[in-house]
Amino acid sequence: MSSNTVTIKAPQFETAKFKIRGVVPLVMNAFPAKAREMMRAKQAAGSTAKGKKERAAKDFDECYEQAKHVSREGWCGIPASAFRCACISACRLVNFKMTLAKLSVFVEADGFDRLDGTPLVKITKGEPQYVEHAVRNETGVADIRARPMWAEGWEAVVKIRWDAEQFTLADMCNLLSRVGMQVGIGEGRPDSKNSAGMGWGQFEIVND
Numbered sequence: 001m002s003s004n005t006v007t008i009k010a011p012q013f014e015t016a017k018f019k020i021r022g023v024v025p026l027v028m029n030a031f032p033a034k035a036r037e038m039m040r041a042k043q044a045a046g047s048t049a050k051g052k053k054e055r056a057a058k059d060f061d062e063c064y065e066q067a068k069h070v071s072r073e074g075w076c077g078i079p080a081s082a083f084r085c086a087c088i089s090a091c092r093l094v095n096f097k098m099t100l101a102k103l104s105v106f107v108e109a110d111g112f113d114r115l116d117g118t119p120l121v122k123i124t125k126g127e128p129q130y131v132e133h134a135v136r137n138e139t140g141v142a143d144i145r146a147r148p149m150w151a152e153g154w155e156a157v158v159k160i161r162w163d164a165e166q167f168t169l170a171d172m173c174n175l176l177s178r179v180g181m182q183v184g185i186g187e188g189r190p191d192s193k194n195s196a197g198m199g200w201g202q203f204e205i206v207n208d
Helices: 033-048 060-066 080-094 098-102 169-183
Strands: 013-022 077-079 105-108 119-125 128-136 142-150 155-163 203-205
Touching (some): 060 128, 077 080, 080 119, 080 169, 155 169
Antiparallel strands (some): 013 203, 077 119, 105 155, 128 142
16 A cells, blocks of 8 residues: 655745835826727727827826726725735845745735726825826837826835745845835836836835
8 A cells, every 4th residue: 555745835824914105106007998998999900900090189187097096996006916026026135036936925905906907905095196297108209198196105005925934024024125115116116127217106114
């Protein structure tokens, strides 16, 4: 009679909530539903799509509203993936393998985007303000973007679940602190893929 030896341990996860407060403004730029619909219509039209169509007037207020991530319940939130990706990115600072962090750190959602189901972390303090920024598209053409900005002092509670064999509670607290100080979230964050950032999206952990 043969016996089976178990060599793989059962996963051991821990979860904690971290209250964070923005030390600088937070700027959001969700992909607009209108732009998504236009892309879909063009792709659905295929070869029948006409070129050089007349450009419709830009509705800046609509652009501002569509740049928000709004939950099914009506509150504004930050994509949970923004915090998860930022934690993974911050592992470079402490020589921890990002490939392991990708399998070890997860951010639990407070709700989901009403349009595309994106998991969201609720912004618990602060109201968005309408702002306009001059930017350059990937083609180099100058453009004006209307975006929502939360002034410094915005708050959220981030619920993180992690592999306890990879990180301790102190590790996660310190990692999230590095995210807030060195990586950031949202548009214009220090760890932006397209630039060195605009000084937005940084935060601190708050101990009430």
